[in-house]
Amino acid sequence: MNAHIFREYDIRGLVDKDLTIEVVELLGLGLGTMIRRKGGTSIVVGRDCRESSTRFRDALAKGLTATGLDVYDVGVVPTPLTYFAANTLPVDGLAMITGSHNPKEFNGFKIGAGKTTFHGPEIKELRRLIEAKDFATSNKPGKVTPYDIITPYNHFIRQTVKVGRKGMKIVIDAGNGTGGAIAVPLFESxxxxxxxxxxxxxxxxxxxxxxPTVVENLQDLIKKVKEVKAEVGIAYDGDSDRIGVIDDQGNVLWGDQLMVLFSRYVLKESPGAAIIGEVKCSYTxxxxxxxxxxxxxxxxxxxxxxKSKMKEEHAELAGEMSGHIFFKHRYFGFDDAVYASARLLEILTHEKQSMSQLLSDVPKTFASPELRFDTTEEKKFAMVKRATEILRDAGHKVVDVDGVRVTFPDGWGLIRASNxxxxxxxxxxxxxxxxxxxxQALIEKTVAQAQKEVGA
Incomplete structure (x- = not known):
């Protein structure tokens, strides 16, 4: 088994090379064991539309049921519907089989016990169980039950998201992922x-x-928004946990700009709320x-x-530049692009101003795209650590929660190791x-010095 399939937030690899039927069954045995040893008896499983996802569902379910877990199979759905099922059904874990926006030769698993997904330590524990073949056994295997989660999901959104004026023209680009089949009929209704x-x-x-974080992928949507004179364009990634938005003028709104809009409305209903952003978000x-x-x-x-930081801080909202938007306010705190677009449409249908006008008061800044600096897996974290020391020793104000962000009254620079x-x-x-x-000159000089000193 290729150890590199175990990532910081999920499990990912090449179909039939890293992720074989045998490996997926072992994942099912390992995950089932973790849930059973916490006292759990059932799990929800969803999958994306890749051909390999159906085979992997069968193999995963075989491993899960062997440990005695019952499986609720919600079928081909966006990732957030599996999260929704975990939050609304009496289950003790979740598994979403998805390659997200990666090419079709890849696939992956977002997994968890309880209502939230694993990261670092739990994924390491899963790997340990599999390598040690330390699995729970059961005299009575679990059963697999198909379950319709789409109907209750649609009902929940229609009941809790209050639309103002009707008839607003919107464009939805699902990129041939799983989101369109849910979002189009839902928003029409x-x-x-x-x-x-x-x-x-x-x-x-x-x-x-x-x-939707890559501008080239938004060109068809921008063109269509202008062509049909839509008030907004909405794009989803392959498994619909990330959102991209185009305003009525054809401009791209990035994750931090959407967060400005969402946070203003959340704070009207929940004054003083904690709201979380990540290190790449604008100071504005x-x-x-x-x-x-x-x-x-x-x-x-x-x-x-x-998600774990939201729980710790009792935050009402969180967001990333990549278009993951997490609403705890009136929702469950997970990243759901269809739900985020429903909340965006709720705002727009109650406003007299257009999408482009709503953020016109946010100060304009100049930002670089994400720039990549090639290094090695072994040296990347050491370089960031050394860069942090160099900047701190020079008297700069730094934030080091994720890489190092050096802050000034009029801007910032970031050095971060990719996970x-x-x-x-x-x-x-x-x-x-x-x-x-x-x-940029300061950051590049710092990176060059750090590289030299750690011998990367």
Whole structure:
């Protein structure tokens, strides 16, 4: 078994190479054992539309039921519907089989006990159980029961999201992932004029890669929004836990800009609420949350890490640049792009201003894209540690919750080790382009010095 399939937030690998039927059955045995030893008796399992996901569902269920767990099979659904099932059904764990936005030769598993997904320590424990073949056994294997979660999910959103004016024209680009099949009929039933784009499920992703953080993948949506004069365009990633948004003028709104909008409305209903962003988010977002009476918290990126921090801080909302938006306010605290788009549409249907006007008062800044600095798996964290020391020793104000973010009154720079690749991620933002270049020069000089000193 390839140990690299065990990642920080999930399990991922190449189909039939890293992830074979035998490996997936072992994952089922390991996960089932963890849940059984916590006193659990049942689990919900969902899957995306990849061909391998059906085979993997069968293998995973074989392992899970061998430990005595009953399996509720919710079928082909967006990842958040499996989370929704874990939060609304009397089950003790969850498993979502999904390759997310990765090419079709990949697949993966988002898994957990209770209502939340595993990260770091639990995934390490799962690996230990499998390698030791330390599995729970049962004289009475569990059973697999198909379960319709889509109907209660739609009912929940229609009951709790209060739409204002009807007939708003919106475009939804599901990128041929799982989100379109849910979102289009749901929003039509709520009174929206929905223009669907690539909403048929096709794991070959024939039109564009389903990753809404990449501008090239949003070009069809931008064009369609302008062509049909829609008020907003909404894009989902392959498994619909990340959202991308285009305003009525065809501009892309990134995760931190959406968070400004969402946090203003959450704070109207929950004054003083804690709201979490990650280290790549704009300082204008943190300032805006504080200005509107919220308690902004900067934390590490990663869906499992954000969810556990939300629980710790009793936060009402959290978000990442990548389009993961987590609503605890009126919801369950997990990342759900269809639900986030419902909340966005709720805001727009009660506002007289257009989408582009709603954020016109946020100060304009200049930011670099995410820049990649190649290094090695062994040296990446050592380089970040040394860079942190260099910046701190020079008297700079630094935040080191996830990499190092050096902050100034008019901007910031970030050096962060990727959790999934042998690279450092660099990013800069400031009030002027000239200031961005100054911060970039400081960061690049620091990285070069750190690289030299750790011998990377």
């Amino acid at each position: 709520m009174g929206f004029d929905v223009v669907p784009l690539f909403c048929e499920m096709d794991a070959d992703f024939p039109n564009h890669h389903p990753d 977002m943190y300032d805006d949350i504080a200005k509107h009476g919220g308690r902004p918290i900067m934390w590490k990126a990663g869906h499992s890490l954000i 999934t690749q042998p690279i450092l991620v660099l990013r800069y933002e400031a009030s002027t382009e000239a200031r961005v270049k100054e911060i």
